[in-house]
Amino acid sequence: MHDVVIVGSGPTGLMLAGELRLAGVDALVLERRPSQELAGSRGGGIHSRTIELLDQRGIADRFLAEGRTLQTATFGSTQLDLGGLPTRHPYTLALFQNHVERLLLEWVEELGVQIRRGVEVTGVSADDGGAHVELAGEGPVPGRYVVGADGGRSVVRRSAGIALVGPDATRSSLIAELKVAGEPGQQGKVDARGIHGLYPMGDGVVRVVVTEASLGPAAEPTLDDLKQALTDVFGTDFGVHSPIWLSRFTDATRQAESYRKGRVLLAGDAAHVHSPTGGVGIGLGLQDAVNLGWKLGEVVLGASGEDLLDTYHAERHPAGARSLKYTMAQSLFQKADPRQEALRDLLDEVLRVDAAGAPIAALLTGLDVAYHLGPGHPLLGRRMPDLDITTAHGPSRVYQLLHQGRPVLLELGAPGLDPGAWAARVQHVRATYDGEWQLPVLGAVDAPTAVLVRPDGYVAWVGEGSADGLGAALTTWFGARQR
Numbered sequence: 001m002h003d004v005v006i007v008g009s010g011p012t013g014l015m016l017a018g019e020l021r022l023a024g025v026d027a028l029v030l031e032r033r034p035s036q037e038l039a040g041s042r043g044g045g046i047h048s049r050t051i052e053l054l055d056q057r058g059i060a061d062r063f064l065a066e067g068r069t070l071q072t073a074t075f076g077s078t079q080l081d082l083g084g085l086p087t088r089h090p091y092t093l094a095l096f097q098n099h100v101e102r103l104l105l106e107w108v109e110e111l112g113v114q115i116r117r118g119v120e121v122t123g124v125s126a127d128d129g130g131a132h133v134e135l136a137g138e139g140p141v142p143g144r145y146v147v148g149a150d151g152g153r154s155v156v157r158r159s160a161g162i163a164l165v166g167p168d169a170t171r172s173s174l175i176a177e178l179k180v181a182g183e184p185g186q187q188g189k190v191d192a193r194g195i196h197g198l199y200p201m202g203d204g205v206v207r208v209v210v211t212e213a214s215l216g217p218a219a220e221p222t223l224d225d226l227k228q229a230l231t232d233v234f235g236t237d238f239g240v241h242s243p244i245w246l247s248r249f250t251d252a253t254r255q256a257e258s259y260r261k262g263r264v265l266l267a268g269d270a271a272h273v274h275s276p277t278g279g280v281g282i283g284l285g286l287q288d289a290v291n292l293g294w295k296l297g298e299v300v301l302g303a304s305g306e307d308l309l310d311t312y313h314a315e316r317h318p319a320g321a322r323s324l325k326y327t328m329a330q331s332l333f334q335k336a337d338p339r340q341e342a343l344r345d346l347l348d349e350v351l352r353v354d355a356a357g358a359p360i361a362a363l364l365t366g367l368d369v370a371y372h373l374g375p376g377h378p379l380l381g382r383r384m385p386d387l388d389i390t391t392a393h394g395p396s397r398v399y400q401l402l403h404q405g406r407p408v409l410l411e412l413g414a415p416g417l418d419p420g421a422w423a424a425r426v427q428h429v430r431a432t433y434d435g436e437w438q439l440p441v442l443g444a445v446d447a448p449t450a451v452l453v454r455p456d457g458y459v460a461w462v463g464e465g466s467a468d469g470l471g472a473a474l475t476t477w478f479g480a481r482q483r
Contacts, residue, residue, distance in 0.1 A: 002028040003300045005133050005143035007121050007156050009036065011097065012268030012285030013149035014104040014113075018057070019293025021111040022405035023455075025300050029115040030133065030141065036105050040177040040245025041096035041201070045279035046286070048082065049366030049383065051089040053290050056457050058403040060089070062103050067095030073278075073364055076333045076344040078351040080361045086438035087367060088386050088399075092279070100282060121150065123159040126263040144300060147265045147292070149285070154270035162266065163257045164273070167328070169250035172216040174226050176208045176246040177201065181239025189233060194335045196233045208240065211335070212248075221248045251275040251331050253324050259288075259313040267292055272320045274327040277334065283366055284323055288316050294405060294455035303425070304479035315371045326363055359441050367440040377462035378445045384453045385438065389431040398453070401429060407460075407478060408453040409470075417450055417467055422474050426452075452477075 004020055006013045009031035020027040046063070054060040069091040071083040083090050108115075120136040124146050132140040148156025157164065171194055180198070184206070187198040194211025201207055210229045226246060227237035256271045268285030292312050298304035333344050351357040362368035371381040386399045389410075401408045411417050411430045419426045437445050450463030452473055461473035 001130060001142040001144060002026050003143065004028070004145045004147060004296055005030060005131070005141055006147045006149055007124075007133065007154075008148070008150035008268075008270070009033070009101075009105075009115055009117075010149060010151065010268065010285070011100050011104060011282050012270075012289050013147075014101065014108050015286045015289035016147060016149060016267060016293050017113040017115075018104070018108045018111055019290055019405060019455075020297060021108070021113055022057075023294055023297025023301070025297045027113060028141070028143070029113060030119050030121055030135075031115060031117045032120050034118045036101055038098040038101065038245075041098050041207075042245070043276055043279065043281060044094055044096040046093050046095065046100070046283050047280070047365040048085060048087050048089045048091065049369065050283035050286050051093055052087060052383065052386065052399070053286055053457065055089070055386065056290075056399045056402040057107075057405070058400070059103070059107050062106070063093060063095060063100070066099055066103070067093040069093055073361065075330060075351070075357070075360050075364070076347045078348045078357060080351070080357045080364070082361055082365065084355075084358075085361060085365060085367060086385065086440055087365075092365070097282060121155050124148075124156050124264055126160075126261075131263045145263045145265065145296060147267055147296075148270040149266075149268050149289075150270055152269045152273040154266065156264065157256060157266055157270050160261050160264040162261055162264075164254040165257055166254035166324070167252065169215055169252035171211060172248055172250045173209055173211045174216075174221050174229055174246070174248055176226055176240070176243050177205055178208065178223075178240050178243040178246070179204055180206050181241070184238050187234065190334070190336045191233070192336055193233070196230075198238065205244065206238075206240075215250070216248050221246055249276060251277075251328075253328050255317070255320055255324060259317055260309055265292065265296075265309070265312065271316075272324060274324050275331045277327050277330045278364060280323050280327060280364065280366075284320060287319070287366060287369070290456045291316050298479060304477075308477075308479070319369050319371075322363065323366075326360075362440040365440075371458060373460065377448060377464060378439060378442055379437075379448060379451065379459045379462050382439060382459060383457050384451060384459050387433050387435065389433045391429060391431045396431070399457070401427060402453070402455065402457060405455045407455055409450065410453060411450045411463075412447070413449050417463070417470065419474065420471065422478055425478060426474070 003026040006029045009029050017027050017029050071091045073080045122136050123134040125132050130144050131146040134140050148154045189196045196210045199207045230237040253274045259266050267288040295308050373381040408427045448462045452461035454460045460477050
């Protein structure tokens with residue numbers, strides 16, 4: 001029996017597998033595709049907080065080396081400046097999903113993650129003793145826990161009976177990568193139907209996005225469907241042929257009612273589906289994975305009780321809901337409707353006043369996520385800034401301390417702290433830092449004397465001149481039992 005069985009080896013499944021391996025957990029990934037290869041490049045783009053998560057594991061440079069950074073993002077018609085965000089990565093990284101998956105696969109293979117390919121999951125069952133993943137044509141795969149990272153049509157979610165709720169689709173779009181006759185160049189158009197465009201990708205391949213005249217069926221579209229939609233909008237189908245990838249997406253926005261049902265958990269698109277507007281999908285999934293991975297590790301290895309897993313839903317469901325609201329708001333502006341244009345113009349006037357766009361920039365980039373861990377210092381429940389610190393071993397960065405996915409008790413001028421029974425599991429680091437503490441949206445905050453940083457990079461306790469509350473925080477997040 002495996003500790004954890006992960007269904008799906010997309011970005012979320014791969015990130016979770018890596019997190020579990022760092023925690024010392026036996027994880028098996030099941031994937032329907034015979035290889036990691038994707039038909040087409042798919043979605044593209046990860047934002048600041050997601051890049052920070054990769055930096056926390058020491059692999060951000062791999063992604064930055066292959067993508068292109070953009071220091072602006074658009075909301076409505078307003079250009080938001082990301083360059084002033086208080087992060088080491090104040091930008092969006094343009095990098096298509098096929099490359100994101102390839103780089104994550106390289107990392108998890110280095111960690112020794114086991115992946116079974118070419119298997120079709122048909123259902124899951126679970127009880128107090130464990131879980132079973134049913135496979136087509138062969139016997140079930142047993143595991144102590146199962147995580148569905150198998151996309152918006154998740155077999156795991158449906159088999160577990162977890163409802164997906166939210167607004168239905170109002171319009172649908174076709175997206176494809178394919179060849180065209182001649183060289184049409186880049187085309188773009190916004191009308192009452194929606195956004196349409198052709199974007200050359202090199203080697204004679206173009207990416208096409210076109211909004212359909214009416215809401216399309218759930219069935220996969222055909223090349224004829226695409227030709228008709230292009231002709232309706234542009235008066236020509238541009239001679240499109242030889243599709244590499246052709247799909248349909250909608251603006252439906254739905255979220256799983258629960259991210260956990262007993263021994264079955266959901267992450268990524270299995271837990272939330274939405275319009276690709278804003279490019280938050282990959283990042284949301286990776287953030288789910290990093291939040292869940294260390295918690296599953298604590299429970300599987302017996303350090304913490306199962307109630308720790310309840311904090312996964314409690315933290316990630318509200319964060320996901322907030323991002324889904326962003327995608328719904330942004331999608332409103334993606335057609336040429338006079339009333340929506342009036343709203344967009346007024347919003348543009350508001351967001352251009354001083355730093356009025358900063359909260360939206362922080363939301364889009366994921367830097368504003370704040371888990372509700374109780375009253376206290378503004379740092380509590382927020383991501384730890386990647387400070388340049390000085391330790392007994394010389395200069396370092398906070399995120400370098402998180403490369404192995406272990407919690408950190410960082411002491412900054414409060415001598416005498418003692419992690420006690422958790423000393424073998426929590427890194428206790430004494431350091432100095434003389435700079436300002438800046439948080440997104442909030443700005444400068446009072447410097448703490450110590451912080452307890454969870455493996456996902458969020459602050460679980462803040463010391464303000466004493467050790468008050470440290471023991472309780474260690475027990476809450478890292479259990480009373482020793483492993």
